[in-house]
Amino acid sequence: MSAESKMVAVCPGSYDPVTNGHIDIISRTARIFDHVIVGVVNQPLRKQKTLFTAEERQGFIERAVDLPNVEVKTFSTLLVEFAKENGATTIVKGLRAISDFEYEFEMNQLNRKLDPDIESAYVMASAEYSFLSSTGVKELATFGGNVSDLVPDEVAKALSERIAR
Ligand code: PNS
Numbered sequence: 001m002s003a004e005s006k007m008v009a010v011c012p013g014s015y016d017p018v019t020n021g022h023i024d025i026i027s028r029t030a031r032i033f034d035h036v037i038v039g040v041v042n043q044p045l046r047k048q049k050t051l052f053t054a055e056e057r058q059g060f061i062e063r064a065v066d067l068p069n070v071e072v073k074t075f076s077t078l079l080v081e082f083a084k085e086n087g088a089t090t091i092v093k094g095l096r097a098i099s100d101f102e103y104e105f106e107m108n109q110l111n112r113k114l115d116p117d118i119e120s121a122y123v124m125a126s127a128e129y130s131f132l133s134s135t136g137v138k139e140l141a142t143f144g145g146n147v148s149d150l151v152p153d154e155v156a157k158a159l160s161e162r163i164a165r
Contacts, residue, residue, distance in 0.1 A: 006034040008035045008090075009037070010038075011026050012039040014045060014050065017051070019137055020129060021150075023152070029092045038073070039082050040061070040073070051138060058073070064154070078114060088118070091121070092120075095122045096125040096129070141160060
């Protein structure tokens with residue numbers, strides 16, 4: 001590979017909704033790679049219906065991350081196919097507590113089996129976001145908890161509106 005080749009990474013996830021922890025991982029990944037594509041899964045995973053549509057989830061990220069080398073797309077194919085179609089060499093994911101490791105290890109093996117040319121790399125969550133998850137945020141919001149420090153303002157507002165319905 002020539003030194004001029006652009007290094008492109010994919011940061012995939014359900015992002016239902018995006019949290020400040022995700023934004024931290026995306027922003028730090030954007031400091032390492034020339035270009036970052038945030039891939040928003042547009043397919044119900046694990047039979048779970050999402051709270052927000054793929055377009056809503058995409059919009060939240062686009063408006064929260066204002067970096068010239070980051071773009072946000074939805075996808076409903078295999079992750080490795082999405083990475084390849086977009087010229088990405090690397091899948092980057094955030095790792096929080098040790099509890100993430102087992103799941104990510106399995107996904108890593110699956111994705112490598114599907115396409116050995118796509119590498120996976122992991123960025124450790126910043127300490128303040130180690131226990132932050134979209135699921136936790138939705139649960140807090142459901143019971144009237146304050147999520148304003150955990151997600152972008154627009155997401156906090158959308159969560160209270162959506163959950164109140
Ligand atoms: O835990 P998340 O954020 O919902 O992760 C979603 C994703 C796609 C990153 C994870 O499930 C994964 O790595 N899947 C690999 C297998 C695959 O390609 N599934 C299809 C997704 S449309």
